[in-house]
Amino acid sequence: MATNVLLIGSGGREHALAWKIAQSPELGSFWAAPGNPGIAEHARIAPVDPADHAAVAEFCRNESVDLVVVGPEAPLVAGLADDLRAAGLAVFGPSAAAARLEGSKGFTKDLCTLKNIPTAAYGRFADADAAKAYIREMGAPIVVKADGLAAGKGVTVALALDDALRAVDACFADAFGLGAEVVVEEFLEGREASLFCLCDGTDALFFGTAEDHKRAFDGDKGPNTGGMGAYSPSAAMTPALVEEAMARIVRPTLAGMREAGSPFTGVLYAGLMLTTDGVRLIEYNVRFGDPECQTLMLRLESDLLPILRAVAEGSLTGIEPRWRDEAAVCVVMAAKGYPGAYAKGTPIGLPADTGDAAIFHAGTRRDGDRLVADGGRVLGVTALGSDAAEARDVAYRTVRAIDWPGGFHRTDIGLKAL
Structure with missing residues (x-):
């Protein structure tokens, strides 16, 4: 039986998902909201505002939508998946409680402490003076992060003390529109890589690696961005490192979320630092990366739609993604x-x-x-x-x-x- 799909989002990640979903022989009606001109080549644009959760649910009922795929993080943190599930819909994407893994860097760091997950040493601060005192005590280089969602731009890797102190002021002045909490972290040396897993609340299925380029200009110069390019697979993530990350980072995270009453379903994107002391977690995202998703979708040989549906239905049993060698x-x-x-x-x-x-x-x-x-x-x-x-x-x-x-x-x- 064909699956009718509504895709939420308007970015490059969502266009890549739409491009891949549209190739499925199992696809019925295909809608997107709010979409963009590229997505419109694959899906009909739904006349509904994703921020209006009741309207999205009503649209899905009227159009017999079987599966909602939520692309970006903001609707997930805002509880869209919860409200649609409450309306009886299957949703690819975590609950608001589980989306705290991205929505609050402080929440994730505390979970790492609780579950002994390797990550950078850190402090959480709701007061600028306390954050600055911690920075002066730790010294530079050091990392300052706005606690909430910042579209990849709320992170300052400060090589000098004054840069770190200014970053704290920017966060508490609400430069990123997030309110007043910062996480200050130890600076990690090593190579960054991204690891993706599909999660059904209990189990995690490895779903590829990539490396992102966050800085605006060549040679990793300039300010942080949402991502200026990516490639997949990661040249640095060996099978042994993948298994280390799964065993020491991903699986303990899923266990911790279950124990907290917030089982994680959807795609979990672990930003990793490969250090001389092993793999360490930088941060989590609760959706596909953008632009990493674009590279993954081109490399994925399997039909994406049944994979998304299996995650939404809460069981990855029998799902074995096939990848191109390229x-x-x-x-x-x-x-x-x-x-x-x-x-x-x-x-x-x-x-x-x-x-x-x-x-x-x-x-x-x-x-x-x-x-x-x-x-x-x-x-x-x-x-x-x-x-x-x-x-x-x-x-x-x-x-x-x-x-x-x-x-x-x-x-x-x-x-x-x-």
Whole structure:
């Protein structure tokens, strides 16, 4: 029997999910809200505001939706999955209580302490003076994080003491719109990698690795962003490191969430630091990464829809994802000025033929017949190759074919894989 799906979200991650879901022979009606011009090529745009949970539930009843797939973190933290489940719907995504793993960095750090999960030493502060005293005691380099959701931009890796103190002031001045709590962490040395797992509340199923590029400019320079590119699989995550992360980080986390009465279902994205002392957790996200999702969807050989449905129904028994041998690289094209102030409405010309690459829309909209930029991160140009070098070549060849004077991109995405 066909599965009718509503996809929540409007970014590059959701376009990649829509692109993959649309390939399923098990798909019935396919809706998205609020969507974007790229998602609209695969799904009908639902006339409903995802922030209005009752309206989403009513839409699902009226359109006989069988499965709701929630892409971004904000609706999950706001309890959309809870309200839809209460209305009798199957939902891919965690409850609000379980989404605290991303919604509150302090909550996650405390869980790590409780379950002996390896992570950076830390302090939680609701007072700026106390946070600054801790920073002066610990010294630099040190990491300052706004406690709540900040779209990847609420983290300051401070190499100097004054930078850390200014970051505390920014957090308590509500620079990220989050209110007043900060987490101050030990600076970890090593290589970052991302690990993804599908979780049914009890068990975790490994679902790939990737490496993200957070800084705005080449050579990992400039401010943190939501992500300027990614490649998969991670060149650094060996099978032994994957198993170490699963055993010491992911499984204890699931156990801790069950014990707290908040079992985690959905996709759990562990940001990891590979140190000389082993794998350590940097932070969790409770959704697919963006742009990591784009690379995972190109590499996933299996039909995604039954996998999402199994997670939503609470049992991963019998689910064995198949992956392509190829590597994938995603290059993000962002509006000039991002992650600071940037212009909207600049026109974008896409090539008629993208060859072996996929162009995933993130911050775009239609202005009559024109496609224009409507966000900070605007496009995710993603390609497969026999290895990362070939995938890079294909992706950057497609980037060069895009006519968008208002945009910029890093030129070194995936070089670490070489």
